[in-house]
Amino acid sequence: MNPVSFVIYGRCQSKANSRRWTGRRMIKSAAAMAFIRDGSWQIPQLPRLLEGDLWVDIVIYYPTRRNDLDESLVLDMMQSRIYSNDRQVKDKRVRHGVDAKSPRVIVTVGELSTSV
Numbered sequence: 001m002n003p004v005s006f007v008i009y010g011r012c013q014s015k016a017n018s019r020r021w022t023g024r025r026m027i028k029s030a031a032a033m034a035f036i037r038d039g040s041w042q043i044p045q046l047p048r049l050l051e052g053d054l055w056v057d058i059v060i061y062y063p064t065r066r067n068d069l070d071e072s073l074v075l076d077m078m079q080s081r082i083y084s085n086d087r088q089v090k091d092k093r094v095r096h097g098v099d100a101k102s103p104r105v106i107v108t109v110g111e112l113s114t115s116v
Contacts, residue, residue: 003110008039011103015072053112055091061099069096
């Protein structure tokens with residue numbers, strides 16, 4: 001299968017740095033939940049999920065240079081839309097970009113030709 005590419009518009013949130021304490025447990029922050037809600041519909045639903053070991057190329061454009069590079073939420077959001085589980089991703093290239101006017105995430109994902 002050919003690689004799949006798509007863009008998620010909006011400010012990507014860090015999974016590790018976007019948690020808040022509710023008094024009983026840690027949950028995702030409101031900003032992380034909004035990114036998931038607004039971004040999930042921008043990810044295509046493949047008619048057949050990618051199988052086997054996968055590679056991803058992700059460029060995250062943040063509004064400033066201050067953000068930590070964290071693709072975790074994006075990988076989670078692709079589950080059940082692009083692949084079954086983000087554990088299938090065996091090869092990652094993730095880069096940080098800056099675009100104050102149009103924060104976004106550009107994703108390309110494909111099947112590895114041989115297992116790594």
